[in-house]
Amino acid sequence: xxxxxxxxxxxxxxxxxxxxxxxxxxxxxxxxxxxxxxxxxxxxxxxxxxxxxxxxxxxxxxxxxxxxxxxxxxxxxxxxxxxxxxxxxxxxxxxxxxxxxxxxxxxxxxxxxxxxxxxxxx
Numbered sequence: 001x002x003x004x005x006x007x008x009x010x011x012x013x014x015x016x017x018x019x020x021x022x023x024x025x026x027x028x029x030x031x032x033x034x035x036x037x038x039x040x041x042x043x044x045x046x047x048x049x050x051x052x053x054x055x056x057x058x059x060x061x062x063x064x065x066x067x068x069x070x071x072x073x074x075x076x077x078x079x080x081x082x083x084x085x086x087x088x089x090x091x092x093x094x095x096x097x098x099x100x101x102x103x104x105x106x107x108x109x110x111x112x113x114x115x116x117x118x119x120x121x122x
Contacts, residue, residue: 013037018044024089024120025053030062033070041070045077045088054086057119061092066100078110087111091119 014037017028025048029041048056056077078088091113093101101107113119 014040016040016044018048020053021057021120024055024057026057026059026116026120028059028062030064032065033063033073034065034067035069038069038073042073042076045073046080049077049080049084049086052084054081054084055089056081056086057089057091057116059091059116059119060094060097061116063094063097066097068100068104071100071104071106075106075109089113089119089122091116 014029014031014033017030019026027041027044027048031037033041045056045058048054058074074088074090081088089111090101092115093112098107101110101112111119111122113122
């Protein structure tokens with residue numbers, strides 16, 4: 001699934017691809033994750049959980065920016081996935097995105113992997 005943002009001013013700021021790989025649902029956001037684009041990531045994460053795909057791997061290699069709204073989307077998905085017996089794994093975070101997680105302490109509540117391959121093999 002490749003999704004663009006709603007509204008011409010934000011079109012193309014975030015695209016989200018979703019695929020199943022083994023026991024994981026791999027969600028790849030590309031672009032900027034902020035208050036304008038957060039629902040584009042929230043919806044596929046929640047849909048995966050509703051469909052019983054509770055081991056979510058978020059491939060962050062193409063994520064250029066994440067603000068507090070984006071962080072809250074990921075935290076919300078983590079709570080829902082864990083309540084259903086799964087979890088959220090973050091893979092390949094760029095330094096600018098990793099910094100948000102470090103500053104807020106959110107890195108402590110996620111399983112963080114250096115690469116997508118590491119996340120899928122864990």
